[in-house]
Amino acid sequence: MAKRHRLSDLERLEIVRESRRGVSAQVLGKRFDVTPRTIQYTVRKEQMRKRDSGIRTAQIGTTVTPEELRTFEALLGRHGVNSRSDGMRRLIQAANGILQPDEYLTDELKGFRAALNRVGNNVTQIAKRMNEANNKGIRPPFGQASLAQMRSLTGFVLDFADQVDLLVRRRTDRINLLVNEALKELADGEE
The missing domain is CATH 1.10.10 (Arc Repressor Mutant, subunit A)
Structure with a gap:
């Protein structure tokens, strides 16, 4: 051989x-x-x-606005991180917990979408009745009941917007908390 x-x-x-x-x-x-x-x-x-x-062989780059860069550097400074690279590396390592899909948010938005579809259907019905009356050459039937229904729908849409805003703020606060924890671990030397 x-x-x-x-x-x-x-x-x-x-x-x-x-x-x-x-x-x-x-x-x-x-x-x-x-x-x-x-x-x-x-x-x-x-x-x-x-x-x-753990040899680092890959690079990433991103373009940000001057305001975004100042905010990022201030955040790093608050946590005692002296290098953008170290901050980015720690955020990438912690991304598994930060960038997870939020099932609660998804379920809530599905419910909101269904409710918004109902509002859309109601508005469509009102518009249809008004168009039918207009096509027949009569004054559209828009009395107190229709006005109350429109006010109710308007209130619902405004409440809906507030609920979505609150939901998004809660999610953003949770992500900020996770990012701050990741940066604090970096500043403390934990990995």
Whole structure:
């Protein structure tokens, strides 16, 4: 049985570098006198090593307004975080708890949507009665009952808007609390 070539550390680094440049495992295998599977294993092992050791290899960037940046830096300063990178890193690590879908909010909004559909149907019926009367050339029947119904619908829409606003404020407050906790942990050195 023929003895296989054993890769040196320098050869492994070159394989990883060439693989990133897009050179195929077959080409690299021929160049280093190993199988394509060995090349794939070498590249995968390096990826696992970087992931397991926490080596940071990816970057993110975002464009913000000057006001947003000042607000973010002030928040970091309040929590004793001296670096935007550290603040962003901690927020990304805590994002699993912050960016979770809110089932309660979803259920509430479904209920609000159904109620708003009922209001829309009522307004449509009033408009239909007024159009029918107008098409017949008679004065639309808009008495005290219709006026009371319109006032009731208006009140409902205003209450609805207040409830949605309150719901969103509660959700925003919860997210702010989670963000503040994440930044406090960063400032305290906990990860």
